[in-house]
Amino acid sequence: MNIKRTVNLLSRDAIASHLGLNDNAFSVVAYETLNEVKNTGNFAWTENTGTVSIWLLCMLNPSPKVTVVAPIRSGEESKLGTRVNDNYFGKISEDRLKTTDDAVFFKADSKSRGKIGISSKRATKYIGSYDAENGILTILEMAQPKVDDKYVNSAWEIQEDPFSGDAINSYNDGPLENGGQLGPFYELESSSPALFLKAGEHFEHVQRMYHFKGNQTVLNSISKKLLSVSLEAIANALLQ
Numbered sequence: 318m319n320i321k322r323t324v325n326l327l328s329r330d331a332i333a334s335h336l337g338l339n340d341n342a343f344s345v346v347a348y349e350t351l352n353e354v355k356n357t358g359n360f361a362w363t364e365n366t367g368t369v370s371i372w373l374l375c376m377l378n379p380s381p382k383v384t385v386v387a388p389i390r391s392g393e394e395s396k397l398g399t400r401v402n403d404n405y406f407g408k409i410s411e412d413r414l415k416t417t418d419d420a421v422f423f424k425a426d427s428k429s430r431g432k433i434g435i436s437s438k439r440a441t442k443y444i445g446s447y448d449a450e451n452g453i454l455t456i457l458e459m460a461q462p463k464v465d466d467k468y469v470n471s472a473w474e475i476q477e478d479p480f481s482g483d484a485i486n487s488y489n490d491g492p493l494e495n496g497g498q499l500g501p502f503y504e505l506e507s508s509s510p511a512l513f514l515k516a517g518e519h520f521e522h523v524q525r526m527y528h529f530k531g532n533q534t535v536l537n538s539i540s541k542k543l544l545s546v547s548l549e550a551i552a553n554a555l556l557q
Contacts, residue, residue, distance in 0.1 A: 343531030434483030
């Protein structure tokens with residue numbers, strides 16, 4: 318295979334265009350990655366031969382008041398499946414994970430190791446986080462997952478169904494059993510579908526990351542527009 322990545326810083330005009338923003342009363346750092354994989358072999362990648370996906374793990378600074386929010390498609394589990402998968406490293410406690418009909422909230426303080434995933438049937442094109450301590454709103458943007466696309470299963474185990482994975486993930490670092498720790502950090506993650514490419518075909522997965530700081534009224538409007546939830550609702554979602 319051939320892998321090509323291009324990283325671009327985004328201008329304020331590009332940010333406004335991609336997200337449809339009208340008010341620019343904020344500070345922002347944003348970038349996009351264009352990630353291309355090409356099958357340079359002489360056979361097609363199939364479920365039988367095996368294949369790959371593009372998986373981007375963005376490591377971010379935690380704080381005691383960081384909450385990840387993943388907007389989800391509402392609907393019955395019999396049709397769309399579970400709202401959130403939290404079985405990657407064991408079930409996540411209720412004080413760290415909350416699910417509503419249209420959003421999932423996940424505590425990202427790097428104090429307890431855990432990971433969540435949203436399937437292509439539930440995921441939107443955004444996942445984000447809000448650091449209420451430092452007033453930072455972070456948005457991850459990707460292409461809208463297609464309901465019928467297959468995603469590789471990245472759980473750390475032998476797979477019974479290796480193409481039943483999630484499109485969007487978030488990981489919270491925490492102490493390991495031996496007392497050590499990888500971080501501290503937390504992650505917002507996106508994946509491409511499993512790449513069933515014929516010889517010579519290629520696929521590009523585009524991800525954009527935006528870090529906003531500034532006027533709370535403006536940040537609140539961005540959060541409601543992209544994540545369908547207010548900053549106050551994010552900040553209070555996991556308060557006991």
